[in-house]
Amino acid sequence: GQNIDQPTEMTATEGAIVQINCTYQTSGFNGLFWYQQHAGEAPTFLSYNVLDGLEEKGRFSSFLSRSKGYSYLLLKELQMKDSASYLCAAYPSGGYNKLIFGAGTRLAVHP
């Protein structure tokens, strides 16, 4: 079967670091996406990992371990505007843009 798991909710303090984990099981695997979605808005692309390892992009980094079916999104120097849902999505083989999404992690950043 195909399954994506991520925590439902997380809270963190402004200026801190938070790590959002995601585990996946798919029939074949091309890569792993992370999207950010503010309430009432469309998801926006954050990162796409194909190879194992850490990819850094400003305050956001994403890690992938294909052998463990595991990824995480690391957010540094948290700001209030980072309060949003973070969606993990796997891209299965032969997917033709069919992404399998997790339910999303709602992150609340407090002052």
Next chain:
Amino acid sequence: KAGVTQTPRYLIKTRGQQVTLSCSPISGHRSVSWYQQTPGQGLQFLFEYFSETQRNKGNFPGRFSGRQFSNSRSEMNVSTLELGDSALYLCASSSSGYEQYFGPGTRLTVT
């Protein structure tokens, strides 16, 4: 470049009716994917079109259908609406690469 547009943004329908939603992709993008987003299930893939051909389909009943026109604009149709069809319907467009750009969505309420 204009982003992905979806019309209408909000829609209220009654059980048993049918509805048609429209999506205009980013200029030059030939792939359009449709997703249903509900609080409990997250984003679930409906179908994907490329050059007027459906390349992939999710696990939704036949009441959900779609099509794509020669200008890449896409429509999805839901017939015999049920209460459970109330959701945010998102479309995403893509060029030949992996990144999908989401539209703002159509919020459908079935009463």
